[in-house]
Amino acid sequence: MNQFRSGDAMLTDWREAAGRFEATVGAVVLGQARAIRLLTIALFARGHVLLEGDVGVGKTTLLRAVARALGGAYARVEGTVDMMPTDLVYHTYLAEDGRPRVEPGPVLRQSEDLSIFFFNEINRARPQVHALLLRLMAERTLTAFNREYRFPNLQVFADRNRVEREETFELPAAARDRFLMEIGLEAPRDAEARRALVFDPRFHDTDALIAGIDGDVLDHAALPGIAAAIQHGIQASPAIEAYVIGLWAALVRPGEAGIRLAGLDMEALVQGGASPRGVAFLVRAARVRAWLEGRDWMVPEDIRAVFPEVMAHRVFLEPVYEMRRAAIMPELCRAVFETVPAP
Amino acid sequence: MRIRSLAAPALFLAGLVLSGPAGAQVRSVEVRTPRPFGYFLGDLVHADIDLVVEPGFRLQAASLPKPGALTYWLDLRDLDATSAVDGDAQRVRLALTYQTFYAALDARALEIPGFTVTFVSESDHGATTLKAEVPAWSFNVSPLREVQPPARDDPRAYMRPDGQVGPGDPRPLLLGAAGSAALALAASVALARDRAWWPFRVRAGRPFGRAARRIRALSRRPDPTPHHRDALLALHHALDAAAGRRLLADDLGDFLQAHPAYAAEGSSLARFFEASRRTFFGSGPEAGFATLGVADLAALARRLARAERAA
Numbered sequence: 044m045n046q047f048r049s050g051d052a053m054l055t056d057w058r059e060a061a062g063r064f065e066a067t068v069g070a071v072v073l074g075q076a077r078a079i080r081l082l083t084i085a086l087f088a089r090g091h092v093l094l095e096g097d098v099g100v101g102k103t104t105l106l107r108a109v110a111r112a113l114g115g116a117y118a119r120v121e122g123t124v125d126m127m128p129t130d131l132v133y134h135t136y137l138a139e140d141g142r143p144r145v146e147p148g149p150v151l152r153q154s155e156d157l158s159i160f161f162f163n164e165i166n167r168a169r170p171q172v173h174a175l176l177l178r179l180m181a182e183r184t185l186t187a188f189n190r191e192y193r194f195p196n197l198q199v200f201a202d203r204n205r206v207e208r209e210e211t212f213e214l215p216a217a218a219r220d221r222f223l224m225e226i227g228l229e230a231p232r233d234a235e236a237r238r239a240l241v242f243d244p245r246f247h248d249t250d251a252l253i254a255g256i257d258g259d260v261l262d263h264a265a266l267p268g269i270a271a272a273i274q275h276g277i278q279a280s281p282a283i284e285a286y287v288i289g290l291w292a293a294l295v296r297p298g299e300a301g302i303r304l305a306g307l308d309m310e311a312l313v314q315g316g317a318s319p320r321g322v323a324f325l326v327r328a329a330r331v332r333a334w335l336e337g338r339d340w341m342v343p344e345d346i347r348a349v350f351p352e353v354m355a356h357r358v359f360l361e362p363v364y365e366m367r368r369a370a371i372m373p374e375l376c377r378a379v380f381e382t383v384p385a386p
Numbered sequence: 387m388r389i390r391s392l393a394a395p396a397l398f399l400a401g402l403v404l405s406g407p408a409g410a411q412v413r414s415v416e417v418r419t420p421r422p423f424g425y426f427l428g429d430l431v432h433a434d435i436d437l438v439v440e441p442g443f444r445l446q447a448a449s450l451p452k453p454g455a456l457t458y459w460l461d462l463r464d465l466d467a468t469s470a471v472d473g474d475a476q477r478v479r480l481a482l483t484y485q486t487f488y489a490a491l492d493a494r495a496l497e498i499p500g501f502t503v504t505f506v507s508e509s510d511h512g513a514t515t516l517k518a519e520v521p522a523w524s525f526n527v528s529p530l531r532e533v534q535p536p537a538r539d540d541p542r543a544y545m546r547p548d549g550q551v552g553p554g555d556p557r558p559l560l561l562g563a564a565g566s567a568a569l570a571l572a573a574s575v576a577l578a579r580d581r582a583w584w585p586f587r588v589r590a591g592r593p594f595g596r597a598a599r600r601i602r603a604l605s606r607r608p609d610p611t612p613h614h615r616d617a618l619l620a621l622h623h624a625l626d627a628a629a630g631r632r633l634l635a636d637d638l639g640d641f642l643q644a645h646p647a648y649a650a651e652g653s654s655l656a657r658f659f660e661a662s663r664r665t666f667f668g669s670g671p672e673a674g675f676a677t678l679g680v681a682d683l684a685a686l687a688r689r690l691a692r693a694e695r696a697a
Contacts, residue, residue: 280666280667280668282666282667283666283667338668340667340668340669341667342634342635342663342667343634343667344634344635344636347634380631380632381630381631381632382632383632384622384623384626384632385622385632385633385634386618386619386622386662386665386666386667
């Protein structure tokens with residue numbers, strides 16, 4: 044009943060491919076259907092993703108599985124306190140003949156074919172590295188060896204440990220705003236998945252697990268084109284536009300929207316954030332979600348499905364409430380959706 | 387020389403002032419009683435005592451007899467003193483009420499003892515006191531019965547019937563009861579308001595009933611098609627009100643689980659959400675109208691309102 048118009052057969056084919064992609068990753072990473080769905084949305088929205096979660100819940104495995112299933116060139120670095128921006132760009136060493144050599148670092152090594160840049164433990168890197176990343180994420184360009192490198196297919200996946208605060212550097216607001224989504228990952232609740240993860244030896248050897256993934260489920264080179272087609276193909280009615288603007292206003296000024304949360308001063312809760320870029324990202328992700336659901340028009344459920352991951356990390360609370368952000372933001376998002384009228 | 391001529395009149399004046407109290411007198415003491423005879427056991431004996439003294443003297447209240455038992459047969463029940471200036475004299479009236487408990491066997495005179503009242507005049511040079519002797523006075527008491535009454539068979543015959551007690555005045559008690567009742571009522575109203583009991587409890591509204599009326603009114607318009615949107619909105623608001631939050635199409639399952647009264651309308655509600663999606667977010671109102679017309683909407687709202695009343 045939700046048929047695409049003629050000429051959109053390509054989008055239909057790609058939707059099936061996306062389904063296969065989700066199934067492939069889901070077979071390897073158990074009990075994370077929601078995170079996998081959000082990562083798929085991020086892939087087709089061409090957005091960068093920050094994974095956040097406890098130790099050992101499978102952040103790295105999930106990102107490696109996605110990178111493997113996507114195919115294309117892939118580079119990976121580990122964030123450390125002493126890492127400098129040049130460590131990403133250049134690789135310096137003494138060659139066998141005893142002479143110093145400067146060669147391209149992890150970012151440049153795969154040349155401009157790089158499709159996924161995977162930054163492990165991003166909050167261990169210094170702000171200088173974050174600044175380099177900022178440009179890489181915003182403009183997908185880098186200047187090195189006296190020329191500009193372009194990475195048209197690049198997507199940055201980062202993960203971050205939520206538990207540790209020692210020797211870590213909080214991401215600057217500008218860098219956080221450039222991530223399309225910040226996905227919280229938790230250990231699966233499902234008893235069956237938990238048992239399999241603990242007892243099935245298949246899940247103990249991560250390298251073999253990842254190597255078992257079929258490497259070309261999606262054509263990574265065609266992704267930017269298909270992403271643009273999705274953005275043009277999915278319609279937004281005036282009602283959904285009004286709805287998104289209403290959500291935005293309620294999120295930034297919850298007190299005026301009539302939202303009351305127990306124990307919080309609603310007038311002095313939100314300091315700022317929720318940038319126009321963020322709301323544009325929200326609509327982009329919602330369009331992809333509508334496409335994945337087989338519609339060529341958006342409904343409020345599309346917005347709601349991606350809202351917490353896309354918007355929550357862009358809202359900056361007053362310092363008094365910032366430490367309780369993890370508890371406050373889901374409540375606020377829920378209240379926003381319970382308050383703003385859908386049609 | 388000059389000093390001596392001034393001192394002479396001053397000494398004379400001082401002599402006058404000092405000689406005043408020395409010559410002060412109690413001018414009169416008068417005891418007045420209503421009658422000196424005809425008193426029985428337990429009677430009250432009133433006496434007024436008029437004392438007239440020189441001006442400037444003040445009754446010393448501590449010198450007055452204290453109310454209470456004076457002798458084994460006599461009580462002083464009450465004493466009231468009033469002072470007034472009468473011409474160039476000071477007049478003090480003591481109103482005394484005695485009660486006699488003397489069980490007389492024959493008529494005889496009893497003497498009420500006298501007492502001394504002290505007056506004080508205070509000046510810069512000191513205080514002058516003046517004592518007025520109130521003399522003892524007597525009155526006659528009579529027995530209540532014969533010394534040897536005639537013999538009776540029933541000892542109770544000696545007893546006299548009890549006196550009648552008056553009807554009493556119930557008004558203060560009634561007023562008190564009414565006031566307490568009013569206070570209790572006000573308190574219970576305040577409690578009911580605080581606890582949101584009956585008159586203050588907001589009755590669960592009937593959003594579907596309201597929506598059904600509104601949609602019926604819309605469907606009766608000559609051309610209901612343009613009002614399709616409003617009818618959808620009315621039902622949306624009713625669903626939002628029933629759920630207590632904004633209900634999207636995907637939430638229908640949860641809603642039906644939480645409100646099983648509407649479970650029978652599950653498929654119709656799914657069609658309604660489909661129509662609403664198509665109208666507001668999809669290809670346009672025509673598609674929504676084809677899915678669910680205004681008449682069907684009105685019928686759905688009516689059924690929901692009926693389920694709401696039954697719930």
